[in-house]
Amino acid sequence: MKKVRDYNDSVHFYGRLSMVFILIVFIGVPLSMCIFYNAWPKPSAVIKGLIPIAMLYYPTAVVEVLTYAPLLGTGGMYISFITGDISNLKLPCAIAAMNAAKVKPSSEEGEIISTISIAASSIATIVIVAICVFFLRPIIPIITDETSVFAPAFAHVLPALFGAIGAAYLLKYPKTVIAPLAVILLILAFSGQMQVGLLIPIGVIVAVVAAHFMYKAKLIK
Amino acid sequence: MTDFKEATFMYVIGLVVAVVVLAQAVFFLVKAWRRGKELGISVQDMKNTVVSIVMFSVTPALSIVATVVALAGALGLVLPWVRTLIIGNISFETAAASSAMSSYGLGSLSSEVTDPEIFSAIAWVMTLGSMLPLILIPIFLKTIQKKMGKTLAKDTKWADVIASAAFVGLISAFVGRAILGQGNIKTSPDVLTDGAGVLSVTALISSVVFMLILQKIADKRQIKWLDAFAMPISMFAGMGMVILAAQILPPEIAFFEWRG
Structure with missing residues (x-):
């Protein structure tokens, strides 16, 4: 039992350390640009540009941290909040990997598989993006251009990705799917513009509450 | 210069x-x-x-x-x-x-x-x-997870149900958007619209179907590697079907999006 706590504590320790270090590097990017180019933007202009962004994204950040904390696991949180693309890449990867390895998300095996998958996805993404951006630059527009044959597929990566994951979960938890999907569809019927950033916390809360009551009523086990 | x-x-x-x-x-x-x-x-x-x-x-x-x-x-x-x-x-x-x-x-x-x-x-x-998450997580994550861990440890079966339900909630958000979401041109200025329509439902349904078939084969024949690769393969298959649909169907059908 002691070993379990040790691993988790040490993930928190290195996670915190690395995150603070990366935060410093992160702030160093615009700072070093200002120093190197001797171009200091007026603080008032930066603040004026920041306010509408902060009003939208700071509350989102708080909601995201709370929503993803139970889903990504400890190691996964520290990695995926650095590299981003959580809902559309890191979390699906973790879900897919835990499903394929047949481990439970709340177990320590789940934590390990989820960390491995998120780390692997981060590394793969960084390498692929770097190769494409720097070596395949002339080819990229041909693939991603609006007129290319691949363009429609790129516009619908997410339905394809979540279709595959959803199918696995639909098989395993058919009853759990009903409530969140019904609520999401109802919301979208009235407000089709609502973004996934808002739909995710709604879906998660509805699913969790519904599952809790179904479990208590012994409808699911 | x-x-x-x-x-x-x-x-x-x-x-x-x-x-x-x-x-x-x-x-x-x-x-x-x-x-x-x-x-x-x-x-x-x-x-x-x-x-x-x-x-x-x-x-x-x-x-x-x-x-x-x-x-x-x-x-x-x-x-x-x-x-x-x-x-x-x-x-x-x-x-x-x-x-x-x-x-x-x-x-x-x-x-x-x-x-x-x-x-x-x-x-x-x-x-x-x-940068806000990079400040919030080092400060609060350990506390959040400790509190959650205590609640979840009381009943591990319940914990599994809740954790899976949370995943299902997330998946529902994306599936819902593929069925009824309005396209958002602003967030993807370089690509076609991504609203719910013939193509999004093609992607969704075909990857679901491929996944169900592959999972069935993997379970029946006990093919372990297929377990691991069923999801990425189904995703590619879904995207392949989108390309196919966009090529074969008349444009006014293929690119039709019911939410405009």
């Missing part, structure tokens, strides 16, 4: 950030791998996980490349690339850059930024706008 946005200095910055971020991911990968061995997870399972995840990440990574290319016209190649390394995503970067430019009275991202001062103002807004 070479363009300041793509000067050697900018590449050096990018390289430093890339190395730091990679190092963190590699560190945790190795750490989890060792712990996984201690726990008795088979090395083959972990290897399968890595290979299947790499496959899984290819297309989303290409979408990220597309966003870098889309922003490169205005901001050069390096800054958008650096931004995708740390918490970047297209809707945020576009919004942040536009907001910073508008505070200088400039219109949109369609024109190239030529003033280093505006360029660094954009970099500041992007950085300050997205």
Whole structure:
């Protein structure tokens, strides 16, 4: 039992350390640009540009941290909040990997598989993006251009990705799917513009509450 | 003089950030791998996980490349690339850059930024706008997880139900958007609209069908590797069907989106 706590504590320790270090590097990017180019933007202009962004994204950040904390696991949180693309890449990867390895998300095996998958996805993404951006630059527009044959597929990566994951979960938890999907569809019927950033916390809360009551009523086990 | 946005200095910055971020991911990968061995997870399972995840990440990574290319016209190649390394995503970067430019009275991202001062103002807004999680997580995550851990430890069966339900909730959000969501042209200026329509439902249904078939085969024949690769294969199959539908169906049917 002691070993379990040790691993988790040490993930928190290195996670915190690395995150603070990366935060410093992160702030160093615009700072070093200002120093190197001797171009200091007026603080008032930066603040004026920041306010509408902060009003939208700071509350989102708080909601995201709370929503993803139970889903990504400890190691996964520290990695995926650095590299981003959580809902559309890191979390699906973790879900897919835990499903394929047949481990439970709340177990320590789940934590390990989820960390491995998120780390692997981060590394793969960084390498692929770097190769494409720097070596395949002339080819990229041909693939991603609006007129290319691949363009429609790129516009619908997410339905394809979540279709595959959803199918696995639909098989395993058919009853759990009903409530969140019904609520999401109802919301979208009235407000089709609502973004996934808002739909995710709604879906998660509805699913969790519904599952809790179904479990208590012994409808699911 | 070479363009300041793509000067050697900018590449050096990018390289430093890339190395730091990679190092963190590699560190945790190795750490989890060792712990996984201690726990008795088979090395083959972990290897399968890595290979299947790499496959899984290819297309989303290409979408990220597309966003870098889309922003490169205005901001050069390096800054958008650096931004995708740390918490970047297209809707945020576009919004942040536009907001910073508008505070200088400039219109949109369609024109190239030529003033280093505006360029660094954009970099500041992007950085300050997205760094909040890097402050929140080191401070609060341990406490949040301890509280959650205590609640979940009381009834592990209940914990499994709740954890799976949370995943289902997330999946529902994306599935729902594919069925009834309105397209959002603003967040993806370089691609076609991504609203619910014939193509999104084609992607959804065909990847569901492929997944069900592959899972069935894997279970029946006890093919372990297929378990690991069923999801990425189904995703590619779904995208393949979208390409096929866009090619075969008349455009007014294929590109029809019911929410406009």
